Amino acid sequence: MRDVTQHNSAGAHLVVVPLLALLLLLPGPVSGQEEVASAIRRYKDRDSSTGVYEQYEVLPRRQLPFVAVPGVRRGLFPYSPTAASVRVRTRLADSHQGIKFYALRRCEYCHIEQTKDIHTTRANLTCRQCHGGEPIASIQHYYSVMNPIRKHAYICSKCHQGSSASFASYIVHEPAPGSLTAKKDFPVLYYTYWFMLILFGGTMAFFIPHSLIVGFRELFRKKRKDKNGAENSD
Amino acid sequence: MAPKTQIKRFSTFDRVFHLYLMLTFIAQAATGFSRLFITTSWGKSLASLFGGYEMALVIHQWVGILMIVGFVIHSLYLMTRIDWRNLRASIFGPDSLVPNLGDFKHLWQRILWFFGLSAPPKFNRWAYWEKFDYWAVYWGLPLLAITGLMTMYPLATSRILPGWSLNIAALLHRAEAILAVTYIFIVHFFIGHLRPSSFPMNEGMFAGSVPLEELAKEKPAWIERLKKEGKLESAQTAPPALWYRVVYYFFGYAVLAAGVYLLINGIVYSQYIGLH
Numbered sequence: 420m421r422d423v424t425q426h427n428s429a430g431a432h433l434v435v436v437p438l439l440a441l442l443l444l445l446p447g448p449v450s451g452q453e454e455v456a457s458a459i460r461r462y463k464d465r466d467s468s469t470g471v472y473e474q475y476e477v478l479p480r481r482q483l484p485f486v487a488v489p490g491v492r493r494g495l496f497p498y499s500p501t502a503a504s505v506r507v508r509t510r511l512a513d514s515h516q517g518i519k520f521y522a523l524r525r526c527e528y529c530h531i532e533q534t535k536d537i538h539t540t541r542a543n544l545t546c547r548q549c550h551g552g553e554p555i556a557s558i559q560h561y562y563s564v565m566n567p568i569r570k571h572a573y574i575c576s577k578c579h580q581g582s583s584a585s586f587a588s589y590i591v592h593e594p595a596p597g598s599l600t601a602k603k604d605f606p607v608l609y610y611t612y613w614f615m616l617i618l619f620g621g622t623m624a625f626f627i628p629h630s631l632i633v634g635f636r637e638l639f640r641k642k643r644k645d646k647n648g649a650e651n652s653d
Numbered sequence: 654m655a656p657k658t659q660i661k662r663f664s665t666f667d668r669v670f671h672l673y674l675m676l677t678f679i680a681q682a683a684t685g686f687s688r689l690f691i692t693t694s695w696g697k698s699l700a701s702l703f704g705g706y707e708m709a710l711v712i713h714q715w716v717g718i719l720m721i722v723g724f725v726i727h728s729l730y731l732m733t734r735i736d737w738r739n740l741r742a743s744i745f746g747p748d749s750l751v752p753n754l755g756d757f758k759h760l761w762q763r764i765l766w767f768f769g770l771s772a773p774p775k776f777n778r779w780a781y782w783e784k785f786d787y788w789a790v791y792w793g794l795p796l797l798a799i800t801g802l803m804t805m806y807p808l809a810t811s812r813i814l815p816g817w818s819l820n821i822a823a824l825l826h827r828a829e830a831i832l833a834v835t836y837i838f839i840v841h842f843f844i845g846h847l848r849p850s851s852f853p854m855n856e857g858m859f860a861g862s863v864p865l866e867e868l869a870k871e872k873p874a875w876i877e878r879l880k881k882e883g884k885l886e887s888a889q890t891a892p893p894a895l896w897y898r899v900v901y902y903f904f905g906y907a908v909l910a911a912g913v914y915l916l917i918n919g920i921v922y923s924q925y926i927g928l929h
């Protein structure tokens with residue numbers, strides 16, 4: 420009778436030995452790979468302080484299609500296969516979670532207005548230089564580097580050394596100053612803009628016609644004077 | 654032809670301050686516009702005159718500091734011009750640039766004159782638009798200086814004010830700069846030099862003096878007052894030398910051309926930039 424166990428063990432060697440060789444030859448897992456794989460722990464890994472937010476912050480909820488922020492309910496059932504309308508995206512660990520064909524899109528397909536600010540147009544910053552790589556956490560997510568509690572240290576200070584939390588309250592993607600969005604989100608900017616526009620309009624509305632009428636009036640006076648050959652009283 | 658009688662209107666200090674303001678203002682307008690319009694082809698070529706985007710900022714900041722220093726020196730000089738023992742007359746008198754009720758009356762009378770409904774107002778030494786031009790610097794320059802310093806030192810600013818105040822500062826700085834540039838290059842240039850009675854140039858601010866004949870028409874109340882006070886003789890001065898006139902005509906028109914160039918390009922390219 421043939422010893423089937425010998426055949427089996429020879430077959431096992433054929434699989435195991437190359438696998439062991441691969442293990443030796445391939446590079447070991449690095450933190451960068453782990454970062455991409457782990458959405459939840461990623462921002463902790465980058466933290467230079469305690470790194471244990473659980474001690475003093477609320478833990479994230481599970482990232483399920485049923486997502487809601489406490490006290491905020493959208494629709495009868497807070498569920499959407501596209502995750503487009505039910506979530507408050509500014510609080511997600513992966514802010515683009517559930518968006519169809521996300522891998523094929525570019526940031527500016529949806530965030531065109533955000534590409535018009537000074538940081539983008541003047542300093543030529545790319546989105547990822549501040550918002551990080553995938554998965555891009557929402558700015559209000561507790562582990563996000565863009566969270567206002569640590570944005571100044573993690574993001575702003577990369578260029579503006581010594582920046583504080585106050586400094587980081589500068590609005591990078593400020594709304595168009597005269598827009599209704601600005602009125603809602605940044606009223607000081609909105610009223611400053613309209614004040615300056617009215618000041619500009621008022622100054623010009625008075626002085627440009629004033630200058631033109633003076634010009635015409637003096638021209639007529641000059642012509643009349645030339646015609647009469649003598650100084651005219653007006 | 655006998656030389657025209659010239660009446661002294663501006664002191665050497667006045668003229669130096671005006672020249673200083675002219676030079677710093679045009680430098681700030683050009684460097685500031687080069688940065689405001691940097692995303693356009695015109696902005697890039699303008700910035701290249703100053704060594705590029707970064708160098709234009711360095712020049713803008715230094716000239717800004719010079720402007721602030723000039724403003725402080727002028728304000729101190731202004732204090733020396735006040736007759737402190739006769740304060741009321743000094744501030745509200747006819748030689749003062751402080752606006753008074755008479756200016757509003759002159760404005761109303763002039764509007765009536767525009768439409769042929771009244772005789773022209775008899776202006777004293779300073780007309781209401783000249784007073785406006787003077788005091789406009791006192792609202793524009795401090796606003797530009799404060800917002801300019803805020804954006805120049807954003808970290809220090811954010812220690813005193815919230816960081817979002819830098820958004821406001823940047824908006825105010827640009828809006829006020831656009832207002833100042835538009836006003837100077839349209840209204841001030843037109844009233845100063847291009848209207849029929851001033852064309853081709855109102856030489857007073859460069860020569861320091863104005864022909865008596867011209868003043869008798871433009872500022873009759875001042876001339877009457879000088880005659881009444883017996884100061885007309887002492888106010889007379891020599892006319893400017895020909896070479897000096899040639900120099901300031903060239904200089905004045907060069908600045909005017911630069912200003913109009915900035916303004917026209919600014920209007921043309923404004924559609925390609927946003928204020929945010």
